[in-house]
Amino acid sequence: MVEQRRKLRLGELMVQQGLISQDQLRIALMEQEQSNIPLGRQLVRLGFITESVVRDLVAHTIGQESIDLATVIADADALNMVQEALPAVIICCQSLSTAATSSSPWPCPTCSMWWR
Numbered sequence: 001m002v003e004q005r006r007k008l009r010l011g012e013l014m015v016q017q018g019l020i021s022q023d024q025l026r027i028a029l030m031e032q033e034q035s036n037i038p039l040g041r042q043l044v045r046l047g048f049i050t051e052s053v054v055r056d057l058v059a060h061t062i063g064q065e066s067i068d069l070a071t072v073i074a075d076a077d078a079l080n081m082v083q084e085a086l087p088a089v090i091i092c093c094q095s096l097s098t099a100a101t102s103s104s105p106w107p108c109p110t111c112s113m114w115w116r
Contacts, residue, residue: 011039013057014049024048 008016011025020028020043028042037045040054052068059066 010054010058010061011043013061014043017057019053019057020048 011020011029014020015022015025024043024046028039028046028048031037031046032039032042035042040049040058043049044051044054052066055068056066
């Protein structure tokens with residue numbers, strides 16, 4: 001018999017680890033229904049948890065190291081690559097804000113990622 005493990009959702013995992021209470025999760029989920037803000041951001045917005053806790057938990061869940069980019073000194077060559085790509089990022093951001101009212105998925109004209 002093959003045992004299937006049920007994957008815990010982010011909120012359930014936070015409750016299980018004692019990071020938030022069941023009541024805080026319920027409140028955040030109710031708020032999320034109204035705003036469509038991702039749960040982690042909603043919990044931070046409500047002041048129930050910090051961004052670093054969400055970042056660390058998500059990184060741990062997917063088996064990656066958590067990095068706070070505010071504390072990282074970027075390599076000069078990497079910064080030059082970012083500056084070269086900046087016009088494309090601006091186009092992506094403009095496209096994203098233009099299509100924010102759209103209810104159907106749409107492709108970004110710059111990076112071809114699909115957004116909703």
